Amino acid sequence: MSASGHFLFLACFPVVFATTPASGIFFTMRVYNFSAGPAALPEEVLRQAADEMLDWHGSGMGVMEMSHRGPEFMQIHAEALLDLRELMRVPASHQILFLQGGGIGENAIVPLNLFGSKPSADFVITGSWSQKSQKEALKYGEAHIAATGRTEAGFTHSPPKSEWKLSDDPAYVHLCTNETIDGVETFEIPDLGDIPLVADASSHILSRPMDIAKYGVLYGGAQKNIGMAGVTVVIVREDLLDRSMPICPSAFEWKTVAANNSMFNTPPTYAIYIAGLVFKWLKRQGGLEVIEARNVEKAKLLYDTIDASSFYNNKVERRARSRMNVPFFLADETRNADFLAGAKERGLLQLKGHKSVGGMRASIYNAVPLEAVKALVEYMKEFEAKHA
Amino acid sequence: MSASGHFLFLACFPVVFATTPASGIFFTMRVYNFSAGPAALPEEVLRQAADEMLDWHGSGMGVMEMSHRGPEFMQIHAEALLDLRELMRVPASHQILFLQGGGIGENAIVPLNLFGSKPSADFVITGSWSQKSQKEALKYGEAHIAATGRTEAGFTHSPPKSEWKLSDDPAYVHLCTNETIDGVETFEIPDLGDIPLVADASSHILSRPMDIAKYGVLYGGAQKNIGMAGVTVVIVREDLLDRSMPICPSAFEWKTVAANNSMFNTPPTYAIYIAGLVFKWLKRQGGLEVIEARNVEKAKLLYDTIDASSFYNNKVERRARSRMNVPFFLADETRNADFLAGAKERGLLQLKGHKSVGGMRASIYNAVPLEAVKALVEYMKEFEAKHA
Structure with missing residues (x-):
């Protein structure tokens, strides 16, 4: 060279x-890391975590080594809860819990916690993740499909409420508000009256303000916008804490977890600490409105590049395009391996699409800077100029 | 001063x-950290984790930021599994799984995985943790108490097999081989023939060699001897993978987890990485025989100090005394607060006993050096000399 x-x-x-x-x-x-999750974290957060690894704030212990009942960790935990409540403007009607098991765990944990009164729920299918949720709920009762966004081209849109066929008196309606694999995001959240809306927001939580009052339950695995894999944030309206099935494992029963301030079992302390550092980073950025503006800019740059060319395409309806996960395809898919190899040479990593849909996917979570997206679109244009 | x-x-x-x-x-x-868990970690491990926080082995990513499907994390995961198998001499008949939910999670996850053929098990109660396991299993079937080590003085011993009253054909017998709160360890593991033995080894796993072939299932939360809170090691004999209840959540169904190499849901990647660093540290120390010798020396020093004085006492039968968790009491319990305050001044932390039993507890896991125990017994003698 x-x-x-x-x-x-x-x-x-x-x-x-x-x-x-x-x-x-x-x-x-x-590198510029476009992983769908676990995903890029803010450098400031990683730097602080490294800095405090052997000795947190003069305690003589690292965070991993602290009893979850000790004053040091209790402070870390309380601040994480407060900062998250402030960032997401979680109303007093809702509790914030830290659980384990991620989104796939919640696919069972949600019906186990809400099927106690009536074991039946409705599912709006917008992609692979809502499909999985519906299938898992069948273990515990009925799981009606109220609507689906599947077309011959795959999952391309989020069906509006006018198309939902709700069953008679479901325990809840489930919606995955951002489909990580299919790149479908739901922006309009309907009012369902007395029926609780349960949202899997794993891959876009904290990417923009959301009106939490509209949700009975909103949950997310941490490994996209919250922090590291291993902790699940569950925001649940208090009146829904009393509907669990008798077979719900205590460690995953929201009522029990809430009554013990998320310390019924030993919580994933370090994952909560990292989440807390991310929450403070988000506050330093200016909160979710500022983050949303950045995310809009990043997503626009990437989608505009795709749309301006016939070399690349994205199949999702414009109004349902995810700001976090941007799947795209090369018109000539025989060039996929070349595209990925060239990207890797430039330090643009983890761009391969999910195996179930193929192509490419750029996940551009909060911690992925605009510079990363600029570098990606520069590379896309270069690659097109060379091969078109 | x-x-x-x-x-x-x-x-x-x-x-x-x-x-x-x-x-x-x-x-x-x-500090010298005697926490019962999350607990002290080897400094070498913390130092390496800090060192690699922003860039693991030149990958340009921290471990937290890596896709669990990428080659970097796949290597970390595979090495952790191999190192653990080597350290514990896990036979080929047994699979090693990484789950979430800790010991309390497993209290439900074990019956959910083993009650499929017959919903009934026997429990040997040696302390608070086996009590909790028995109670949780009642959600899923019958949970007979086969024996109890409870006396008027609390839990003081591990009943030998000759005292176990097993039911007719249980799905398994459950034993907590080290009771973290009560300080009772079981050293003699009986042969139960065709009945699978399930052991909660959370608080002494990796503290000494164990004959894994004797166990149908052996599990442990990581936050004592394995690493940080948030990952649970489950070692399960392959023929037991086929006994789950239909209501077992997929994310916690051992068969599903095993078939997906512990990646059915996103695993707690960083917790697995830290566990892997601890496994390599254990190998550098010389393996579990060397660790056991150190643990015997540490425990002997502390128990000898307690036994040599009427100022301190421990209620557990000598042959059942835990090498990892040493509860002890001051004869004059009005001095408890003074004792703890003086200990803290010397950098001897987290010595307060569990609220359910009171007194003191020194957890002296693998990562707690002999020097820490020496410092503790020096302090105990000093405190006694001053107050006796």
């Missing part, structure tokens, strides 16, 4: 300086 | 040098 080639190669990576306990000052190459 | 007093105060803390990304070289005061 020539000297100038080497220089160019370095220049397209985000280079950061860092010191570490073991090796002193060195260069860290940070 | 006088200059010499200040010097003495510093001298009883373990002082380490460290550099961190944010603040360069500084002194880190590390």
